[in-house]
Amino acid sequence: MANAATIQVDIVSAEGEIFSGAAAMVFAPGSQGELGIAPRHAPLLTLMKPGEVRVRTPDGAEQQFFVGGGALEVQPGRVTVLADTALRAKDLDESAALAAKQRAEEALSKATDRIEHAEAMKDLVRMAEQLKMIERLRKGR
Secondary structure (H helix, E strand, O other), rough: OOOOOEEEEEEEOOOEEEEEEEEEEEEEOOOOEEEEEEEOOOHHHHHHEEEEEEEOOOOOEEEEEEEEEEEEEEOOOEEEEOOOOOOOEEOOOHHHHHHHHHHHHHHHHHHHHHHHHOOOOOHHHHHHHHHHHHHHHOOOO
């Protein structure tokens, strides 16, 4: 449960809940740029683009997650991340992401209409962001 110095964070996707707990700070990839959410943040509802969600716990540790897009809701005392897909950083698989990126590139080159093109582009962006996060984690950032 959150207190005045923390905010409750719930990260969920279609696969289920991936994180639930108190945080001192949350960073998320908003559709217009990275958001930093502290306790007592103003209410907010926004779309998220694919990228990294970081949860700084009250003890100062950071947990990292990859989201494939979705929505972010901030209410008094609570942040809810409703992700299209969500993975803990430690569960990211570089070879799977590279293979998925290659499949998206092939689908993009074979797209015959705007809907196929948009879907392939969405998949390509999601995999490119996942690979960027893997690279940042490798460098110890």
